[in-house]
Amino acid sequence: MLRLSGLYRYPLKSAVGEPLHEAQLDALGVLGDRRWMVVDAESGRFLTQRLLPQMTQLKARWQGAEQLLLSAPGMSDLSVALPTLQAELRGVIIWRDSLRVPDAGDAAALWLSKFLGRACRLVQVPSERARQVDTAYAEVGDKVAFADGFPLLLIGQASLDDLSARVGRPLEMLRFRPNLVIEGAEPYAEDGWKRIRIGSLEFRVAKGCSRCIMTTLDPQSGVRSADREPLATLQRYRQHDGEVYFGQNLIADGVGLLALNMPVEILE
CATH class of the missing domain: 2.40.33.20 (PK beta-barrel domain-like)
Incomplete structure (x- = not known):
């Protein structure tokens, strides 16, 4: 069977x-799968293990439905709130798709930039902004x-x-x-x-x-x-x-x- x-x-x-x-x-x-993404701070292009193998050491776990907990070796854990309706929208590129999605704020960007060694931002996609x-x-x-x-x-x-x-x-x-x-x-x-x-x-x-x-x-x-x-x-x-x-x-x-x-x- x-x-x-x-x-x-x-x-x-x-x-x-x-x-x-x-x-x-x-x-x-x-539910909750790949709703967050790291992007290059300047271009908005998505970042993955293809370019940054250290992302294999980056852990993100939902805390309820409104918070994401980030953890990585050598870093203090960081709790990131789900962006509100008033959050800044950032233009991002994932493969051939371009879309505007909420940015998760400066604290998450600084944390990820320090761990990954390059300027980046954390973004989240609400269901109404998902791709076809x-x-x-x-x-x-x-x-x-x-x-x-x-x-x-x-x-x-x-x-x-x-x-x-x-x-x-x-x-x-x-x-x-x-x-x-x-x-x-x-x-x-x-x-x-x-x-x-x-x-x-x-x-x-x-x-x-x-x-x-x-x-x-x-x-x-x-x-x-x-x-x-x-x-x-x-x-x-x-x-x-x-x-x-x-x-x-x-x-x-x-x-x-x-x-x-x-x-x-x-x-x-």
């Missing part, structure tokens, strides 16, 4: 992931917060196990930053799914997730693998049209609760 064996949230884009036992889904995916998902793979009205392109990412546990065997060492699931992990299917079975149900919630499988150099960063230490693994192995058997794919992007049809060990049904 297929079951939901992993459930993760990433409150701050490209910071440390958070394993969950259960999670509420709203219109943007897992690419309509080549989604419906008008499907929205995403600060995730790269889609509200949810799913990976099969057997797919990771197969990749680990090919690489020759165990790989951490958090290296690939999924929201949902499914156990009980064959390796890469998720590539052929179109619609699934987890508990009472239904999901559309939008497209495969293309992978980049971030997968070569150890999620605990931030050290990049000298052998470029697992990306080098993925390129040998998971490359199509110049992109390397691992995992599937999802869009939920509705809102509700997910919990570990819920049954998973393939609808199409």
